Amino acid sequence: MAETEYDFDVAVTFAGEDRSYVEEVVKLVKAQGFAVFYDEDSKVATWGEDLTEYFADVYERRARYAVMFISASYAAKPWTRLERRSVLARALQEASPYLLPVRLDSTQLSGVRSTIGYLDGHEEGSAGIADAIREKLQQPKSDGERRFNGRVPRTPAEVAILLGERPRAWEYLLFAYWLVFKLEQNKSAYNDHRLKFAISGQHIDSEEVLDYSQAELARLGATTATFEELLSGDAQATAMGLPGEPGDPDLIEHLADRMIAIYVDLMGWAYRLRSAAPAGDEAREMLRALADYATQPIEEIRRFVYGFRDEMDEITARLAEGNVERSEYITFVIPDDVRERYDRALQAQGPPPLGERGCGRVF
Incomplete structure (x- = not known):
């Protein structure tokens, strides 16, 4: 018509x-x-x-x-x-x-x-x-x-065009869109984290502080391990499709949502530690130093999300020149100054310093 x-x-x-x-x-x-x-x-x-x-x-x-x-x-x-x-x-x-x-x-x-x-x-x-x-x-x-503009969508209307045309690598363009979209939905929580803002919350008795901190370290380890699992080939293949097979738009959005849920959980973890109200200045300093363990993983996820979008903006042009292979390491580490600050506060409590937790994954 x-x-x-x-x-x-x-x-x-x-x-x-x-x-x-x-x-x-x-x-x-x-x-x-x-x-x-x-x-x-x-x-x-x-x-x-x-x-x-x-x-x-x-x-x-x-x-x-x-x-x-x-x-x-x-x-x-x-x-x-x-x-x-x-x-x-x-x-x-x-x-x-x-x-x-x-x-x-x-x-x-x-x-x-x-x-x-x-x-x-x-x-x-x-x-x-x-x-x-x-x-x-x-x-x-x-x-x-054709009205596909060759880049990662910035608006729901551009998502509709992408899904209507489904060019090569559309799954990764859609994934990049949802990662950025869902990350930016949590801007307020990120700003709280940057300002180290927290309202005083749970009281912790002095004899429970060490057990509390070690339990929180274990939770941090479990969170980073979950992130690593989401980056595994199985999760990606399920959402994006095996080579030669189309991806599932609903699962692509869900995969992005779960990855950003880890980002939100890390900010919540740091907030919980900063809001804890233990007895004694040393205990308070130890928990606040421990809260900073989440900063590098949070920033690493943000770096990955925006960097991935930038790279996917170029993928259409690169595919026109031939096949594209890419890999990326996402590594969670604890900077030396953050660990040393926590170790000093921890030593004042008694036990020896605890090591760092890190994880990496090729994507």
């Missing part, structure tokens, strides 16, 4: 409970000169029509894009279910994105895959959604046109 055959640039589908938000978006999009199918504007056109056929025709044939405003109310209503079926039927026939989902809450809709790029309606605001629709409509749309 040629672009000139569309009666509407965009058709919106939403629940009545969300009308005020959607109406503001529609008003802004129309003000930019685009034709929008909005039920309130079509009262005369739909007067006397069989609405099940009329709306199916709009969503399946007459609009260039369908913007779906997803919420609990949207999922619950039979009429929006009818509209959704028409939108999904059209989306199955399109070579490029047709459904543009906007989330108004965390509701998951049957038939709408979690891997489809979406925008957060509350985060973007009505003006942000209207601007995004305008930008989407200004992009050329033809079935034979």
Whole structure:
């Protein structure tokens, strides 16, 4: 279908409970000169029509894009279910994105895959959604046109394009996107860690401090070991696919999520030690010095994530020149000055210094 055959640039589908938000978006999009199918504007056109056929025709044939405003109310209503079926039927026939989902809450809709790029309606605001629709409509749309830009996606819309086209190494481009996305979701916790901020928490009796610190060291070792397991070939092969086989988008996102969960756990571990309230200045200094054991692993994960994205930004061009092989070591170590600070505080408590814990893995 040629672009000139569309009666509407965009058709919106939403629940009545969300009308005020959607109406503001529609008003802004129309003000930019685009034709929008909005039920309130079509009262005369739909007067006397069989609405099940009329709306199916709009969503399946007459609009260039369908913007779906997803919420609990949207999922619950039979009429929006009818509209959704028409939108999904059209989306199955399109070579490029047709459904543009906007989330108004965390509701998951049957038939709408979690891997489809979406925008957060509350985060973007009505003006942000209207601007995004305008930008989407200004992009050329033809079935034979490649729109993948050759780099790691930066937006949900670019994720949708990547998954629609699936170029070589798309699995690693998607993995890089999710790593950065999920890492940046924890910016506040990272800033707390940088500032060494912690609110006083668990009281620890003086005779329990050494046992507590050794138990926490064991937990740190278990955490780094889990990270190493996630970098193993088995976990990657399951998510990314064996050579010659496609990856699984859901598992790729989940693998990234679990890796960043380790990053978050390391920050939580350091926070717990800094917030502990033992008796005595030496014990307090020992636990705070121990908390700094997490700093290098935290920064190493950040270095890996952003470095991996930078390298994947170049992978498309490099693959055009031939096959690419890469490996990377991620090593967790304890810097000498951090270990010495902890050792001094530990010696004041009695037992000899404890060694460092490290792990490395080729990726």
